[in-house]
Structure formats: C-alpha cells, structure tokens
Amino acid sequence: xxxxxxxxTALVLTVGSTLLxxxxxxxxxxxxxxxxxxxxxxxILMSPSAVLGSDNKLKSDVLDTFAMPSSVTKMNVAFLxxxxxxxxxxxxxxRIRKTEGESKFELSYKKRYPIVNNDINxxxxxxxxxxxxxxxxxxxxxxxxxxxxxxxxITRSKNASKSGYSxxxxxxxxxxxxxxxxxxxxxxxxxxxxxxxxNLLGSSRYYGPVLAKRSIGTWNGLKLYIEVWPIRSAAxxxxxxxxxxxxxxxxxxxxxxxxxxLIALLQSKGWFLAQDSLKTQLIMDRY
Numbered sequence: 001x002x003x004x005x006x007x008x009t010a011l012v013l014t015v016g017s018t019l020l021x022x023x024x025x026x027x028x029x030x031x032x033x034x035x036x037x038x039x040x041x042x043x044i045l046m047s048p049s050a051v052l053g054s055d056n057k058l059k060s061d062v063l064d065t066f067a068m069p070s071s072v073t074k075m076n077v078a079f080l081x082x083x084x085x086x087x088x089x090x091x092x093x094x095r096i097r098k099t100e101g102e103s104k105f106e107l108s109y110k111k112r113y114p115i116v117n118n119d120i121n122x123x124x125x126x127x128x129x130x131x132x133x134x135x136x137x138x139x140x141x142x143x144x145x146x147x148x149x150x151x152x153x154i155t156r157s158k159n160a161s162k163s164g165y166s167x168x169x170x171x172x173x174x175x176x177x178x179x180x181x182x183x184x185x186x187x188x189x190x191x192x193x194x195x196x197x198x199n200l201l202g203s204s205r206y207y208g209p210v211l212a213k214r215s216i217g218t219w220n221g222l223k224l225y226i227e228v229w230p231i232r233s234a235a236x237x238x239x240x241x242x243x244x245x246x247x248x249x250x251x252x253x254x255x256x257x258x259x260x261x262l263i264a265l266l267q268s269k270g271w272f273l274a275q276d277s278l279k280t281q282l283i284m285d286r287y
Contacts, residue, residue, distance in 0.1 A: 032128075032133075033128070033133035033134055033135040034128075034133065034134045035121070035124040035125060035127070035128050035133065035134065036124060036127065036128070036132060036133060036134050036139070036141035036154070037134065037141065038120070038124070038141035038142050038143045038152065039140075039141075039142050039143075039248060039249065039250045040142065040143045040145055040248065040249050040250070040251070040252060040254075040255035041142055041143070041144055041145065041246055041247070041248045042145045042146075042246060042247055042248075042249075042255055042258060042259045042262065043144060043145065043146050043244055043245075043246045043277045044146070044147060044244070044245050044246070044259070044262055044263060044266065044272070044277075045147065045242070045243065045244055045245075045272075045273040045275050045276075045277050046062075046226070046243040046244070046245055046266060046271045046272065046273055047243070047270075047271055047272065047273045048240075048241040048242070048243050048273075050269075050270055050271050051243055051271050052228070052241060052243065056228065056230070056241060057072075057213075057228075058215055058226060058228070058243075062226070062271070063215065063217070065219075065269070066215075066217035066218065066219050066224050066226070067217045067218050068215045068216065068217035068226070069215075069217075072213040072214060072215050073099065073100050073101070073213070073214045073215075073216070074099070074100040074168055074211060074212070074213055074214075075097055075098070075099050075100070075211070075212045075213070075214060075227075076097065076098045076168045076169070076170050076209050076210075076211050076212075077095065077096075077097045077208055077209060077210050077211075077212060078095070078096055078097075078170055078176070078206045078207060078208035078209035078210070079093055079094065079095050079096075079206070079207040079208060079280070079283060079284065080094045080095075080096065080173075080176060080177065080180055080201060080204040080205070080206065080207070081094070081200070081204050081205070081207060081284070082200055082203050082204055082205070083205065085284060086200050087197070087200050087201075087204070088284050090191060090192060090196075091111055091112055091113075092109065092110065092111050092112075092188060092191065092197070093108075093109075093110045093112065093280055094107075094108070094109050094110075094180050094184075094188070094197075094201065094204075095107070095108045095110065096170060096171070096176050096179065096180065098168055098169065098170055100168060103161070104159040104160060104161050105159065105160050105161070105162065105170070105171065105179065106157060106158075106159055107157065107158045107159070107160055107179060107180055107183050108155055108156070108157045108158075109155065109156045109157075109184065109185055109188045109197075110153050110154070110155040111127075111130075111132070111153070111154045111155075111187075111188070112151055112152070112153050112154075113126055113127055113151070113152040113153075113154070114151060114152075115143070115149075115150040115151060115152055118150065120143055120150065120152065120252070123152040124141070124152065127141070127152060127154055130187075131187055132154045132187070138156055138185065139154050139155060139156050139187075140154070140155050140156075140157070141153070141154050142155070143252075143255070145255055145259055146276035146277050147263070147274060147275060147276045147277075148276055149276045156185045156187075156188070158183045160179045160182075160183055162175050162179060168211065170206075170209050173204075173205055173206050176206070177201055177202065177204055180201050180204075181198045181201050181202065184197050184198050184201065206287070207283050207284050207287040208283055208287055210229055210230065210231055210283060211230065212227050212228060212229045212230070213227065213228045214226070214227045215227075215228075219247070219262070219265075220258065220261065222247045222248075222249065222258065223247060223248075224245060224246070224247050225245070225246045225247070226243065226244070226245050226246075227242075227243070227244050227246070228241060228242070228243050229241070229242040229243075229244070229279055231279070231282050231283060231286060232286045232287060233286070234285075234286065236286065240282075242277070242279055242282070243273075244277050244279070245262065245266070247262075
C-alpha cells in the first residue's frame with residue numbers, strides 16, 4: 001500500500017509540473033532510412049550487321065579490340081508472367097537463368113523505375129517510398145545507363161536447385177513456377193496486395209527462353225562484356241540478333257565519361273547502333 005501511494009504521488013507531481021511549465025515530453029521521431037546507393041551499368045548497342053559474321057559470332061577485329069577470347073559463356077534466360085503480363089505491367093520482371101558452368105539456377109526479382117530528366121535521385125527517392133532503402137541489404141540498386149535513357153532497377157537475386165536437369169536446360173514451366181514462388185521475396189509477393197506476386201506466378205508462363213552468349217574482355221581498365229541475344233523477330237518467323245556492349249562501375253562520373261568514350265570508339269569503328277537496349281521489352285513483346 002505504501003509503495004502504491006508513492007507511485008501515485010509521483011505521478012500527480014509529474015502531471016502537475018507539466019501543467020505548470022507547459023512542457024510536453026515527446027519521443028523523438030524515427031529517423032528515415034536513406035536512399036539506396038546504386039552502381040551503374042552502361043549498355044550500348046552494336047550494329048549486328050557490322051560486328052557479327054555469317055555464323056552470327058563476333059568478328060575477329062571486335063574480339064581483338066577488346067582482348068576477348070574466341071570462347072563464350074552461354075546463358076539460357078526466360079521471364080515468367082501471365083498471358084496478360086500483369087507482373088510486367090506492375091513494374092516487375094521475375095527471371096530464371098542458367099549460366100554455363102554454374103550448377104544452380106539464378107532467380108531474380110527486378111523492380112524497375114524510370115529515370116526522368118536524368119534525375120537519378122528522384123527515382124531512388126520513389127523507390128525509398130516504396131520500401132527499397134539502404135537498410136535492406138537483400139536488394140541491389142543499379143542504374144541501367146543506355147544510349148539516351150536510364151532506368152533504376154532494384155533486384156533481389158537467389159540461387160536454387162532442381163533435380164532432373166543438366167547442362168543449359170531450364171526447368172519446365174511448372175518447376176520454374178514452383179522455384180519462383182517458393183523463393184519469392186516479400187516486397188515482390190505483397191506488391192499490390194497480399195500474395196500478389198505468388199498468385200500471379202501460379203498462372204504464369206515462359207516468355208523466352210533465349211540462349212544468349214557472352215564474351216568478356218577489357219577496355220580502358222574496365223571489364224567489358226559483349227552479349228549476343230538471338231530474339232524472335234517481330235513477325236515471329238525469324239531471329240533478330242541484339243548485340244550489347246556493357247561495363248559496370250560504382251562511380252556515376254566514370255559511367256558518364258566512359259559512356260561517351262565507348263560510343264565514340266564504336267562510332268569510329270562503324271559498330272555503333274544509335275538505339276537504347278530493350279532486351280526485356282522485346283522478349284515480353286515477342287514470346
């Protein structure tokens with residue numbers, strides 16, 4: 001009883017003091033997490049007719065320019081979505097990939113944000129408002145820097161195994177669905193509503209697959225990649241080859257300077273194609 005009386009007295013004194021002084025004790029607001037820090041991938045298209053031989057492989061002068069071996073790394077790639085492309089139209093691209101020499105399938109869940117008027121920070125801030133901030137280290141932010149356009153991508157990648165497959169084979173659509181659903185991250189799954197992502201994956205199909213080939217070399221102290229993607233033609237009766245040169249850097253200023261230098265080099269060689277790279281869009285449109 002005595003202890004209860006002391007507590008009551010202390011509470012009365014505290015309230016009375018607050019009323020007399022006008023002081024209101026408030027807790028400090030939570031500190032908002034900062035924007036993610038992206039790296040940069042510059043992607044420049046090359047003219048297929050200028051850089052590919054009759055066998056649709058890179059010509060020797062292209063390989064020599066970038067100190068590339070004649071050997072390539074194969075990548076079998078497909079996206080999953082509904083017939084109505086609900087996931088893609090929601091800004092996401094769930095992808096499964098098998099890379100030559102790797103034992104597991106790579107699953108990626110990528111959210112894209114357009115970068116308007118070169119305002120990278122505005123796109124990062126929008127991503128932050130959607131829950132993609134520096135506190136979540138499971139996702140990686142990257143500015144995909146094309147000829148004229150830039151896009152911010154936020155990606156969660158996972159590796160998964162499935163028995164019964166070997167070499168460059170992708171799993172069946174049903175097995176791919178199962179892998180993508182069981183590994184789906186929460187932000188993707190609950191994007192527009194609870195279970196949005198996995199529900200749509202449950203009725204998804206393949207867009208693709210596309211068997212691409214990657215060559216790796218060097219240029220101006222950077223690792224340079226050239227990928228050749230055979231994509232179904234718009235008419236659906238043939239193949240269109242997309243040839244993309246790319247490099248990565250953590251520096252925006254390096255990305256900007258080397259972007260212009262690479263274009264100048266490709267122009268001087270007659271290899272440049274003045275278009276932005278839209279591989280994912282082409283695959284989603286044509287398969």
